[in-house]
Amino acid sequence: MRVLVVDDHPLFREGLTIAIETMPDVEVVGEAGDGEAAVEAAGRLAPDIVVMDLHMPGTNGIDATRRIVAEHPGIAVLVLTMLDGDDSVFAAMRAGARGYLLKGAERQEIARSLRAVAAGEVVFSAAIASRVLAWFATGGRSALAPFPELTDREREILDLVARGLTNPAIARRLFLSDKTVRNHVSNVFAKLQVADRAEAVARARDAGLGTGPL
Template identity: 80%
Template sequence: MRVLVVDDHPLYREGLITALEALPDVEVVGEAPDGHEAVRLAAELTPDIVVMDLNLPARDGGPALNGIDATREIVRHRPETAVLVLTMLDGDDSVFAAMRAGARGYLVKGADRQEIARALRAVGSGEVVFSAAIAGRVLSWFASGGRAATMPFPELTEREREVLDLVARGLTNAAIAKRLFLSDKTVRNHVSNVFTKLQVADRAEAVARARDAGLGSGG
């Protein structure tokens, strides 16, 4: 199996690569420290599997491409490449957002080499795999008919969702800054990140998406 490793922490990435290369059927063909590089290398190196962290940083002062969005891009362009998430994030929002983006597996950091090896073989064979703790929650969600309450736009941070809610209520950036005790620049950055993550072109489109999802109804 040809594997691309994506993680922003050099020491963890190095250790993971060493562990993977010790497996007899794994060849690590590349490594990426951020989402943009992950998408580029996935297209260039055509790996069988991408081991993907979710909390990825911005690069060169540009917008960040988190692991969920990077997964979506990779799967969209290379559906034959399996994405196995390996991350510290274990919340339901992150799990379901990753699976909706096309990931075939989800492990939490701390998984041992044997668990990672089993997961690689599973996703490489077209199966879906979760770590034990997450699998129980996923099964419970399906057992309840998928009725578990989930926050809209799980790709957004809590602060970005709060800003979007206020945008959907019709507040200007200056009014949002005053309401949240933030600088105008910080609010502009949050709004820009929201537009990028939701792939909307302008404020009106963002408001429409937000209201469709139930935001902006607080008056």
């Protein structure tokens, strides 16, 4: 089983690589520190599985997963992240991930999950699995919109920010004043506890916003 490890924290990535290398019949064929490098390495190294972090600079794990699965359908993506919100889980699965584990998972759980996704199965951490089962049990009605702390208008503006639109461009598109858009953007930053636009974009894209046609 050939594995590509993707995480932007070098020490965690190194430790994970060492742990995976000790598993029987598993070989780590490469590492990547961001989503763009992950997409390139997946095409070049042709791993069986990509172990993917989500919150990374530049191309995030959601977008990288979507591109890898689209370009290389035979590669399975197993998410391993600190993000445990419903928005991140469902965005990852919509992008094509076959598994979702939380950082802190035991080595045995990671090993079982690698074997499972390699066999075409879908796996979740126990805490994640209970929420996914509840979602299916209610026909999807329990799934929250991304960032439920935001108003519908704030979520709409965050989506446009994640698409790369400037405040004036958003104002023109939504027929709002520049000041109103600035106020909404400031409220979004405060509610999401992000420091700047780049961090807000990363959070939004991790949650599946900023994709698809305008």
